[in-house]
Structure formats: C-alpha cells, structure tokens
Amino acid sequence: MSYLMKVDELEEKLHNENLVVVDVRFDLQDPDAGRKLYIESHLPNAVYLDLNKDLSGKVKKHGGNHPLPDVDIFSAKLGNIGIDNETTVVIYDAENGMFSARMWWLLYYFGHEKMYLLEGGYNGWLENGKEVTTTIPISRKKNYIPKIRHNEVVDIHGVKEKLSKNESVLIDSRAKERYLGKVEPLYPKAGHIPGAKNYFWKDVLDENGYWKTSKELEKHFQLLNKEEEIIVSCGSGVSACPNIIALKQAGYKNVKLYPGSFSDWISYDENRVEKKEE
Incomplete structure (x- = not known):
C-alpha cells in the first residue's frame, strides 16, 4: 500500500x-x-x-x-x-x-x-520552493457514499475483553514521558492503560522528520507478531493514526484503532492506570 x-x-x-x-x-x-x-x-x-x-x-x-x-x-x-x-x-x-x-x-x-x-x-x-496562495477555492459538490470498514475499530469493551484473554497487543502511541505518567498536559489522570506497550508515533519518522521506509518500519516493529491483532491507542485517537499507517506499511494486516484511547479509558472511574514500562 x-x-x-x-x-x-x-x-x-x-x-x-x-x-x-x-x-x-x-x-x-x-x-x-x-x-x-x-x-x-x-x-x-x-x-x-x-x-x-x-x-x-x-x-x-x-x-x-x-x-x-x-x-x-x-x-x-x-x-x-x-x-x-x-x-x-x-x-x-x-x-x-x-x-x-x-x-x-x-x-x-x-x-x-x-x-x-x-x-x-x-x-x-x-x-521545495513551491507556490502557495491565499485564495479560498470554490468546491464542486459531489456525493460521497461511505463503505464503513467496521472491523478497523475496537471500543473500550472490546479492548478490555481482548486484553483479559491475551487475544491482542495494545499499543500506546504517546511520548514516553506521558506513557509513564511523568507529565500529562491534556488529561486529569496520567499514565497508560494497563498492558499497553509504548511505541511513540514520531519514531516512525527518520531524523529529518520524513517517513521511514517499509524495511525500516518492519525493523522498528520487529518485536510485534504479524499474526496477532494489534490495537493502537494514544490520547484520543489522533496520534495513533501514524502508527497504524506505519504498521500497515510494514506488512501488518490486523491493525485496529481504539478511537477513545486514554481519554476514554480514564472517563470511567473504575479503570486503573499504570505508570511502569510494560
């Protein structure tokens, strides 16, 4: 792809x-x-x-x-x-x-x-010296017909069930210091969902900020089993997306998003958070 x-x-x-x-x-x-x-x-x-x-x-x-x-x-x-x-x-x-x-x-x-x-x-x-503009274009309206890929998402209930049965691997895409709960600029609780492994989303980019090649991404994710389902999370389902694209580019087929991510997880008072490396 x-x-x-x-x-x-x-x-x-x-x-x-x-x-x-x-x-x-x-x-x-x-x-x-x-x-x-x-x-x-x-x-x-x-x-x-x-x-x-x-x-x-x-x-x-x-x-x-x-x-x-x-x-x-x-x-x-x-x-x-x-x-x-x-x-x-x-x-x-x-x-x-x-x-x-x-x-x-x-x-x-x-x-x-x-x-x-x-x-x-x-x-x-x-x-690269390309042209920019201030002109706001006038769009020609079209009709978009969605064909939702329902299997691409997992909600909080699915995450809990799959983790309890060790059916999936959960990834947290935020920076290490947020994953470990050392800082939290956006939410009232700090840490991560218990069981989540940390893969900071910016690590799919090279030192110049450009996307790594498929081979480099495969090496980056080499500890993850391509046969397992991988659920990707972050703070609120945004920074998880570069990791999803990178995993797909590295040849992982069964990759899903937990859209609510950590911000959804902590909205339930009974949910525990973890602050140690996993």
Whole structure:
C-alpha cells in the first residue's frame, strides 16, 4: 500500500479535476491556529478541515476527546468539498504529522481507496520552493457514499475483553514521558492503560522528520507478531493514526484503532492506570 505523495508529483497533478487537496493543520493547545494558518497561506486549491469540528464527533462523557465523526455528517462534508468515492485525496499538515494521518485513517475507515499524505507537509512544500496562495477555492459538490470498514475499530469493551484473554497487543502511541505518567498536559489522570506497550508515533519518522521506509518500519516493529491483532491507542485517537499507517506499511494486516484511547479509558472511574514500562 502506497500512502505517500511527493511534492513534485502533487505539483504535477494539482489541476487534475478529480483530485482534492486537504489542509488539516492544527494545534491541540490552540484550536484556532490551524484555520488561521490556512487563511494566511495554503497550497493552491487546498480546502481546510478542522480536527475538532470536522474530523471528530461531538464530545460526550465517554468516548474520548476526539470521537469518530458521525457517518452521515462526515460523508456530507466530504461531498461538500468535492470528494466522492473516486476522488484522489492528498492530505497535509505542517510537516509529517498526526493530523494528516488522522484524516488518512478516517478516509480508510470510510472505505476510500485513493488517499495520500503529502511527504513533508506544508513546510516540505515551501522548502521545495513551491507556490502557495491565499485564495479560498470554490468546491464542486459531489456525493460521497461511505463503505464503513467496521472491523478497523475496537471500543473500550472490546479492548478490555481482548486484553483479559491475551487475544491482542495494545499499543500506546504517546511520548514516553506521558506513557509513564511523568507529565500529562491534556488529561486529569496520567499514565497508560494497563498492558499497553509504548511505541511513540514520531519514531516512525527518520531524523529529518520524513517517513521511514517499509524495511525500516518492519525493523522498528520487529518485536510485534504479524499474526496477532494489534490495537493502537494514544490520547484520543489522533496520534495513533501514524502508527497504524506505519504498521500497515510494514506488512501488518490486523491493525485496529481504539478511537477513545486514554481519554476514554480514564472517563470511567473504575479503570486503573499504570505508570511502569510494560
């Protein structure tokens, strides 16, 4: 599975009528920052989608801080920005980040086939001397028909059951210090779901911030059994997505997202958290 598109390749395809470029730059600490950056400048013909408002559903008591969006609402939003089931979608955030991976994964979950991450993101585009604009494009509306891949997600009940029976491996994609509960900038509790193994999502990138090759990713995940089901989590189902893409690229077939992740887990008072390496 190819999940990347190079800057030069996108530049050649920018005016293809069946291609939509989506800007998903975002800042968890400043939710309005991404849209402001988009208004200031973006790739030609790029449309903007917001992590909180577009790539997530309504936050409730349980379900995590970035629950999956409503199927009908998200499908309508895709149609409104010119995406149907045959459209090629290229997604970028500031660099090779978790927000573009979240959008990629959502499209995958909705049954889409042709979606790519822009290698290097917005900054990589600029570094290669490519053109940006302030013009907001007018999208030609289309009809998006979702074909949900229901087997790609596991809810909290499934996570508990599978872990109790040792049926799956649970990954926590957050930084080591958050996994160990040494710092927690976003949530009232610190630590991780008991049994989770730590694979920081940024480790799927090389020292220059670009995606590692399939062989490098296979080496990175070599302690994980390709025959086992792997459930990927993080704080709220966003930074788990680069790990999911990387695992798929490394040849792992049975990889699923726990959308609620740690923020959902701690919303239940009876759930224990762990702070030691596992």
